[in-house]
Amino acid sequence: MSTPVRPGSTPVPLRIGVLGCADIAVRRMMPAMAALPETEVTAVASRDPAKAAAAAAPYGAAAVPGYEALLRRDDVDAVYVPLPAALHAEWTEAALRAGKHVLAEKPLTTDPESTAALLDLAAASGLALMENVMFVHHRLHTDVRKLVADGAIGELRAMHASFGIPRLPDTDIRHDPALGGGALGDVGVYPLRAAQHLLGDDLDVLGAHLVRGAGSRVETAGGALLATPAGVTAHIAFGMDHGYRSAYELWGSEGRLTVERAYTPPADHRPVVRLETRTGVEEHVLDADDQVRNTVAAFAALTAAVRAGGPVAQDRKAPLRQARLLDAVRRRAAPTPHLERRPAPHEAGNPTRREL
Secondary structure (H helix, E strand, C coil): CCCCCCCCCCCCCEEEEEECCCHHHHHHHHHHHHHCCCEEEEEEEECCHHHHHHHHHHHCCEEEECHHHHHCCCCCCEEEECCCHHHHHHHHHHHHHCCCEEEEECCCCCCHHHHHHHHHHHHHHCCCEEEECHHHHCHHHHHHHHHHHCCCCCCEEEEEEEEECCCCCCCCHHHCHHHCCCHHHHHHHHHHHHHHHHHCCCCEEEEEEEEECCCCCCCCEEEEEEECCCCCEEEEEEECCCCCEEEEEEEECCEEEEEECCCCCCCCCCCEEEEEECCEEEEEECCCCCHHHHHHHHHHHHHHHHHCCCCCCCCCHHHHHHHHHHHHHHHHHCCCCECCCCCCCCCCCCCCCCCC
């Protein structure tokens, strides 16, 4: 159980144990945890002792052989879970039952029932549970919401959001259905959550489509149409066999607003909000912001209330609604069609010039 902090005392850093050596943990999250005065990396667990040792060494953290052993440590207040999606529910529950606060990678689980059960368990245990959706902690999106609220594009009519990444190796865990792989949960969650973040939680899924690439066991692309009760529509598109795109557009009665590099900008990136109206085009260049640091700071702040003996003021609605939206998209889209691989122009005698 995490150590309580007496009112008026100097807060001690939140001691975080990391389950696994995923790329996002090693490359982004652990450096942010070590850089913040409110947090520190205490232990790193892996079923491969060499991997644990390599990941733990830069922080002077303990290398722990196995996840269970890390959860038994008294010097761990909170646990970060960057495991494959299908393992999130199991190890988040285990960490909560061990008395640890939890920051779990998105999606929190692979179904809304499990998400609700974990949120209930955290609340009943007096522990913080947070889903790691980092882009919502970037000030860019707060500035966008203010522009819309101030009438920069008139009355909002529609949103288009997309996130696509180049093809992954066939051995990548995101191609493995047993590990919760697939484009919807890995990349589709970004534009879906963007619609939720900017349009509100009351979104209905009107239609959806998921596609499996040739030879794939999971969906590799898809899209969905959603709507608010007021009739604002959101069209999302996503995939993991695409040219890179990370963007959204808000279209109103008097103009439109476009954001590129919307979901995973580096800390030194200065976002550009492009505003187009009948009077011309404006580009608002915003200050850089570090969404990884902001996310870790938000998690530390969330746990601080519990460590001081206060209530947990955590957001239950957003992760649960996101889980339900992901589930609704999958249900609307079933069954998933397969794409056949088409020969390249130089194959099978195909002409290189396209005939119209």
